[in-house]
Amino acid sequence: MLDLAIRNGRIVDGTGLPAFEGDLGLRAGRIETVGGRLPQGAAARELDARGQVVAPGFIDPHTHFDAQLLWDGQARPALEHGVTTVVHGNCSLSLAPLRAEHRAKLVSMFQQIEEMPDAAFHGAFEWTWEGFADYVAALRGRLALNVAPLAGHSVIRLWAMGADAQKRAATSDEIRAMQDLLRECLEAGAVGLSTSYVDVDENLFPVPSRFAHHEEIAALASVLGEFGRMLQVVPEFYDTDITLARVDQLAELSLAHRIPTTFSPLFDYAAAPANVSRVLARVAEQTARGAQVWPQVQTRPIDISFSLDQASLIFVQTPIWYLVMRLPREQKLRSLRDPGTRTSLLQAAEPNGDPARFAKLRIRDSRDPSLVGRRLGELAAERGTTPAALMIDLSLEEDLGIHFLSASMGHEDPARVGAILANDLVHVGASDGGAHIQSFATYGDTGYLFSEFVRKGGHLSLERAVKKITGDTARIWNLPERGELRPGQAGDVVVFDPDTIGRGEELPVRDMPGGGMRYVRSASGVDAVIVGGEVVYTRSGGYTDARPGVIATS
Amino acid sequence: MSEPVIAGATVVAGHDGEAQLVVRVRYENGALGSVTLDADCARKLMEDCGAESAAELTGQPWQRLLAVLPS
Numbered sequence: 001m002l003d004l005a006i007r008n009g010r011i012v013d014g015t016g017l018p019a020f021e022g023d024l025g026l027r028a029g030r031i032e033t034v035g036g037r038l039p040q041g042a043a044a045r046e047l048d049a050r051g052q053v054v055a056p057g058f059i060d061p062h063t064h065f066d067a068q069l070l071w072d073g074q075a076r077p078a079l080e081h082g083v084t085t086v087v088h089g090n091c092s093l094s095l096a097p098l099r100a101e102h103r104a105k106l107v108s109m110f111q112q113i114e115e116m117p118d119a120a121f122h123g124a125f126e127w128t129w130e131g132f133a134d135y136v137a138a139l140r141g142r143l144a145l146n147v148a149p150l151a152g153h154s155v156i157r158l159w160a161m162g163a164d165a166q167k168r169a170a171t172s173d174e175i176r177a178m179q180d181l182l183r184e185c186l187e188a189g190a191v192g193l194s195t196s197y198v199d200v201d202e203n204l205f206p207v208p209s210r211f212a213h214h215e216e217i218a219a220l221a222s223v224l225g226e227f228g229r230m231l232q233v234v235p236e237f238y239d240t241d242i243t244l245a246r247v248d249q250l251a252e253l254s255l256a257h258r259i260p261t262t263f264s265p266l267f268d269y270a271a272a273p274a275n276v277s278r279v280l281a282r283v284a285e286q287t288a289r290g291a292q293v294w295p296q297v298q299t300r301p302i303d304i305s306f307s308l309d310q311a312s313l314i315f316v317q318t319p320i321w322y323l324v325m326r327l328p329r330e331q332k333l334r335s336l337r338d339p340g341t342r343t344s345l346l347q348a349a350e351p352n353g354d355p356a357r358f359a360k361l362r363i364r365d366s367r368d369p370s371l372v373g374r375r376l377g378e379l380a381a382e383r384g385t386t387p388a389a390l391m392i393d394l395s396l397e398e399d400l401g402i403h404f405l406s407a408s409m410g411h412e413d414p415a416r417v418g419a420i421l422a423n424d425l426v427h428v429g430a431s432d433g434g435a436h437i438q439s440f441a442t443y444g445d446t447g448y449l450f451s452e453f454v455r456k457g458g459h460l461s462l463e464r465a466v467k468k469i470t471g472d473t474a475r476i477w478n479l480p481e482r483g484e485l486r487p488g489q490a491g492d493v494v495v496f497d498p499d500t501i502g503r504g505e506e507l508p509v510r511d512m513p514g515g516g517m518r519y520v521r522s523a524s525g526v527d528a529v530i531v532g533g534e535v536v537y538t539r540s541g542g543y544t545d546a547r548p549g550v551i552a553t554s
Numbered sequence: 555m556s557e558p559v560i561a562g563a564t565v566v567a568g569h570d571g572e573a574q575l576v577v578r579v580r581y582e583n584g585a586l587g588s589v590t591l592d593a594d595c596a597r598k599l600m601e602d603c604g605a606e607s608a609a610e611l612t613g614q615p616w617q618r619l620l621a622v623l624p625s
Contacts, residue, residue: 115570204594238574238590271564271576272588302567313565313573313596319607326597409567432569439571 002027002043003533006495009049011035014056014471014484016463024054026491029533029548034485045535049495052527053462056470056483057084057145057492058446062232062264062296063433064088064114065147066095070125071513073142074536074543077443078433080523081503082494084531085482085552086433089150090264091234092196092209096135097151097181102158103127108202109154114435119514133188136551143549144536146492148479150232151185153195153220157208165208166201175219182223189551191477192230193220197246199234218253225257228478233263240275247282251291260476264296264430268417269410276420283425294476296429297420299445299453302410305364308336308391309400320348333400336392349388355380358387364403365508365517366394372508376404414452418459421449421468427476428468437518444503444521451502462498479552490552491533494526501525558616561586563608568592575599575608579616589619598622 006024011034022035025043063086065075075086088094091113098106107121129135132151139147157165160177170178182193195209195217224231231253235246243263250261268276279295286293306312308325315321324335324345335341349358359377366372371379371394376387383390394402411417420426431445446469453459460468474483481490504522512518529537532548561580568574568590575596579587591599599622600606603614 238592239588241587265569267569269566269576271566271578272590275588298569302569303571304567304573305571306573311597313575313593316563316565316575316596316600316608319610322600323606406567409565409573411567430569436570 002032002038003045004491004530004535005038005043005046006049006054006493006528006530007038007046009052009054009495010498011485012053012055012463012466013486014467014474016467016471019053019463024485024493026493026530026533029491031485031487031489031491031493034487047495047528047535049527051497052495053466053498054485055082055466055494055496056485056489057494057529057531058082058469059085059087059473059477059479059483060431060433060446061087061262061427061429061473061477062090062431063442064090064093064110064116064435065433066093066149067110067116067120067124068434069139069143069147073547073549074144075434076543077520077522079145079529079543080526080537081444081446082496082523082526082529083145083433083446084492084494084529085146085148085479087148087150087191087477088434089152089190090194090232091199092152092154092194092207094150094152094155094194096129096132096155097159097185098155099130099159100127102155105158105201106155109199109207112202113199113207114432115438116435117438117512117514117516119512119516124513131188132185132190136189139551141547144543144547145531145549146482146490146552147549148191148477148552149189150192150194150230151182151190153193153209153212154207156181156185156193157212161208166205166211168211169213170216175216178216179219179223182220183226186223186227186229189553190229191479191553192232193224194232196234197236198238214249218256221253221257221259224259229259230477231259231261233261235263237265237267240272240278243279244282247279247286247293250293251286251289254291254293255289260292260294260478262294262296262427262429262476266295266297266430267302267411268413268420270413280420280423280425287425292476294427295425296427297417298411298430298432299417299421299428299449301408301412301417303440304406304409305403305439306406307400307403308332308395314406318348320344329400333396336396342389342392345392346386346388350386355387358391360407361387361391362405362407363394364405366402367398373505414457418453418457421453422459422464427472429473437512439519441506441519441521444523447501447503447523447525450498455499482552491530493528493530495528495530497525497527499525556582558582560611560614560616560619563611565608566590577611577619579619589623591622595622
């Protein structure tokens with residue numbers, strides 16, 4: 001008897017082939033039958049998927065759930081969006097391998113780079129490991145979804161070189177030690193190595209991986225080649241020309257060591273309209289040579305959050321505002337209260353009385369929960385004031401603690417982004433799930449792919465969109481048991497309504513260890529999520545207690 | 555034109571939700587390039603140039619830009 005039958009669904013199998021009607025049967029954690037009609041009573045449990053799509057579980061290749069998974073093995077709310085496998089340990093940072101004396105350093109880097117709160121690392125879990133195998137052992141039994149952990153180059157350097165990891169290039173002996181350590185990580189289940197050419201630590205000093213010479217990267221890539229595993233890179237994405245050079249470097253490493261490589265992020269924005277096209281042209285050249293270089297592109301537009309407590313660059317195009325925001329805090333408060341300065345600020349923000357510029361801004365968080373999410377224009381009209389005046393007044397009322405949001409400031413043109421996502425050379429990813437949690441929600445990018453670029457824009461067919469975040473991802477990351485619905489594959493399945501799948505509103509919640517705040521988005525249109533043949537989430541019943549997640553590389 | 559100059563600057567959103575500044579550079583041969591600065595680098599560039607707005611960066615020599623880029 002089957003363990004689970006999903007009946008009457010529209011099967012989109014992750015290969016990109018046309019959808020077809022049929023049933024799906026699962027047994028012992030794996031897919032046993034795809035298509036056709038299962039006889040009544042064939043399974044111990046049944047789900048009716050009439051009118052729904054039945055697809056492979058989504059795979060998110062760029063997350064920072066490293067710490068969260070240790071207290072929340074469901075990686076909420078990623079799981080309810082249909083994500084059944086996550087890659088974590090990106091951007092040179094992972095929780096293993098890590099000597100005990102380096103834990104504080106790593107936590108500081110995570111806080112600086114990924115904006116993760118201190119409480120996420122202290123008291124929320126017990127550090128029981130140093131080596132990668134023991135870290136993987138600590139994850140086992142906790143997980144409701146599968147993980148494919150990367151080993152971070154910066155922590156490997158710290159292990160091998162101590163404080164010198166942030167001072168100099170490695171010696172030959174140190175490089176050999178790093179190779180041995182990476183080999184141990186890969187044998188214990190690491191899906192690859194992550195490195196960064198960009199990030200800085202808590203003192204704004206380059207992270208350890210940035211001190212590596214090419215010989216070190218090449219030596220580590222040769223170890224990746226022994227396992228056919230991934231090299232993930234954060235290139236100097238702020239400069240197109242340097243990014244092109246990194247594409248060439250990754251291509252040479254890929255060809256020399258027969259490894260896949262991926263880099264992230266790659267953004268589209270109006271201020272540098274040729275950025276993506278130039279990078280993709282170079283990727284196409286290198287792909288034609290046989291290299292595997294996968295640029296990761298996120299689906300969601302980028303918002304800017306800010307408060308009047310900081311001199312955000314959002315004000316640099318309005319000189320008087322930028323001038324006031326750069327003042328020392330007490331002087332700034334006096335200036336904002338000063339009638340003359342206030343008049344100057346309002347005239348600059350609302351020239352000729354036109355409130356349009358600030359009217360679209362939203363309140364991101366406030367002491368008054370009823371204000372969160374409201375547009376300044378609407379709220380100002382209710383209160384008989386102007387949006388800019390309201391921004392100043394609310395900021396003074398909340399001692400500059402209130403935050404505002406300017407939506408869709410980058411990667412924001414659906415027509416351009418849709419065409420990029422549909423490009424066969426583009427790897428849909430870069431969600432950053434679990435990071436930047438107090439700035440914006442990194443959940444729901446998969447739902448947004450369907451709502452914005454399948455239903456609304458028509459840039460991808462349903463089948464192609466599913467393939468992009470299932471079969472393609474599994475192939476790129478060498479996860480051969482996942483990403484497609486066919487007999488023998490892992491029983492990772494998502495059942496969703498193609499007409500309503502999307503992402504909910506961004507909302508602040510206080511569910512972090514110690515009561516810390518983060519932004520989340522709930523799922524819409526996802527009916528059921530199955531991992532390893534077990535139901536881990538249903539729309540009607542919420543999350544279950546099942547913990548079927550595994551190390552996806554094992 | 556004897557050296558590259560800043561041809562303009564625009565605020566965009568960075569992947570971490572912070573505002574960033576895309577600075578366009580016009581090279582001696584007329585070609586345009588762009589460099590994206592994070593908040594700290596952009597503030598330093600504006601200070602070094604004595605600029606009170608992004609518009610005032612236009613025409614500044616690119617050496618000022620090179621000076622604030624991360625090493």
